[in-house]
Amino acid sequence: MSKQADDRLCCSPVVREPLGAEQAVSLARVFKAIGEPVRLRLLSLIASHEGGEACVCDLTGAFELSGPTISHHLKVLREAGVIEGERRGTWIYYRVNPETLRLVSDSLSPASAVTA
Amino acid sequence: MSKQADDRLCCSPVVREPLGAEQAVSLARVFKAIGEPVRLRLLSLIASHEGGEACVCDLTGAFELSGPTISHHLKVLREAGVIEGERRGTWIYYRVNPETLRLVSDSLSPASAVTA
Numbered sequence: 001m002s003k004q005a006d007d008r009l010c011c012s013p014v015v016r017e018p019l020g021a022e023q024a025v026s027l028a029r030v031f032k033a034i035g036e037p038v039r040l041r042l043l044s045l046i047a048s049h050e051g052g053e054a055c056v057c058d059l060t061g062a063f064e065l066s067g068p069t070i071s072h073h074l075k076v077l078r079e080a081g082v083i084e085g086e087r088r089g090t091w092i093y094y095r096v097n098p099e100t101l102r103l104v105s106d107s108l109s110p111a112s113a114v115t116a
Numbered sequence: 117m118s119k120q121a122d123d124r125l126c127c128s129p130v131v132r133e134p135l136g137a138e139q140a141v142s143l144a145r146v147f148k149a150i151g152e153p154v155r156l157r158l159l160s161l162i163a164s165h166e167g168g169e170a171c172v173c174d175l176t177g178a179f180e181l182s183g184p185t186i187s188h189h190l191k192v193l194r195e196a197g198v199i200e201g202e203r204r205g206t207w208i209y210y211r212v213n214p215e216t217l218r219l220v221s222d223s224l225s226p227a228s229a230v231t232a
Contacts, residue, residue, distance in 0.1 A: 014156070015163035015212065018178070024153040024160070031156070035148030037140040040130070044140070046132035062134070096131065101224055108221035 014107050030104045033080035038063065039073045046083060047096045055091035130223050146220045149196035154179065155189045162199060163212045171207035 013019075019027070034040050045062055048056045060070050074094060077083045081100045085092040129135075137142070150156050161178055162170045176186055190210060193199045197216045201208040 014160045017164050019157050019160040021153065021157065024156045028151050028156045029152040030151075031147045032151030035144050035146075035151040036142040037137065039149070040140045040144045041135050041137065044130045044133070044135040048133045098175070101131075105221060105224035106218055109225055116151075 009112065023077050027104060028108050029084060030080050030100055033076055033082050034075070034104075036076075038070075039077055042070070042073055043077060043082060043096065053093045053095040055093050057091060141221050143220060146196050146198060146216055149192055149198050150220075152189070152192075154181065154186075155193055158186070158189055159193060159198060159212065162210050169209045169211040171209050173207060 033051075034043060041062065042059060045059055049058060056067060056070055056074070059074075060067055063070060074083065074085070078085055078094070081097055083094045084097050085094050087093075117146055150159060157178065158175060161175055162168075165174060172183060172186055172190070175190075179186060190199065190201070194201055194210075197213055199210045200213050201210050203209075
């Protein structure tokens with residue numbers, strides 16, 4: 001356990017005081033959604049894609065998974081508020097919801113406040 | 117979607133480039149462990165407890181759950197590397213593994229590097 005890591009996490013909201021039950025439910029929902037390797041990679045692929053958005057057509061090539069399986073994982077991410085989808089023509093284009101990522105990142109980062 | 121949140125997350129490792137499959141497995145394991153409200157509250161209770169450590173005896177009062185159920189959740193957190201346990205006398209004392217929290221926090225935070 002490094003002293004540096006201890007210092008960095010000294011003041012994160014999760015570490016500073018016990019989380020309330022409602023706040024825990026709200027945060028856990030997002031952690032659960034991204035707590036699956038395919039969904040975490042989908043999140044990363046969408047976020048790092050050109051223009052910050054991607055359609056299923058851009059994503060399926062990265063996985064040996066069927067279209068419906070990819071769509072299921074996208075639905076879980078969307079229902080947890082991690083990504084947002086917008087239909088344009090034939091495809092739904094997904095982008096990351098930065099507010100949600102900020103919320104969960106801040107919950108573990110020092111010197112920040114959780115507002116959930 | 118606020119401009120500020122966009123800026124803050126512009127450079128997080130997850131957003132910057134597609135996560136590799138192994139890195140995704142490693143990170144998802146931790147997110148899954150804390151993606152459950154009771155476990156997230158346990159993590160927070162342990163981290164914010166006096167001296168940064170707590171035994172089951174300090175934790176059960178916060179939940180309407182049996183000792184064995186609390187112990188099960190602690191085991192999941194321990195197996196994911198989120199907390200560490202040390203037996204002293206009758207009790208096992210748990211503390212947060214700051215390296216693990218730093219890793220997952222950094223993965224979503226801007227201007228940082230993931231080393232998993």
